[in-house]
Ligand SMILES: Nc1nc2c(ncn2[C@@H]2O[C@H](COP(=O)(O)OP(=O)(O)OP(=O)(O)O)[C@@H](O)[C@H]2O)c(=O)[nH]1
């Protein structure tokens with residue numbers, strides 16, 4: 001199947017090739033319910049994806065430190081096992097709940113919807129979902145998010161967008177993370193951006209380092225702009 005952004009199947013929805021039956025219809029149905037709830041409370045929902053260890057939780061911590069005086073933020077974290085990421089995020093002073101998937105390699109809309117009542121959505125401007133770390137399964141599941149943001153760490157190698165195209169095809173933003181390590185790694189930002197934009201020419205890109213703070217202002221400004229648009233929608 002060719003990779004075209006315009007069709008739902010190409011955006012990562014499993015389907016029966018001969019009949020065009022969408023095999024993730026139940027997930028997409030719940031995703032629409034989540035979207036409606038977020039529209040009502042005017043909460044911006046961001047689905048953060050990446051390979052394992054690319055810096056998602058560290059970025060959540062940094063973002064919370066920067067933005068917690070400007071808006072009310074909360075996080076929902078998915079992991080195969082352990083509460084460690086939610087514990088780390090709570091240390092930044094914001095609400096964080098852990099979804100332990102018990103071995104499932106992605107989050108599904110149903111999981112998000114069941115946990116949503118734990119959040120006072122009317123009081124939350126920005127809700128992050130930190131997805132389970134891998135570039136394959138999470139690409140296929142719409143969680144009702146406004147935006148999908150994928151971290152692409154310099155430590156992973158710059159060949160990933162073409163090897164795992166669906167994740168980049170279905171993302172709105174690619175954050176090239178751990179850029180403080182660029183002097184020590186055989187990684188070309190130009191090459192990774194070119195490959196990612198070959199897959200998805202609309203993809204926005206910011207180079208960041210949660211360690212030294214590079215790009216974090218730009219990332220936070222992007223978020224503030226999206227929150228503002230959501231609240232005035
Ligand atoms: N050098 C450098 N290391 C970073 C940066 N951001 C995160 N790290 C380190 O990378 C490792 C993984 O970071 P996490 O934030 O736990 O990554 P994650 O994507 O949440 O990991 P999983 O939830 O397990 O998929 C940790 O040792 C972090 O300290 C960065 O900007 N620069």
Ligand SMILES: [Mg+2]
Pocket residue numbers: 056057058085130
């Ligand atoms: Mg994490």
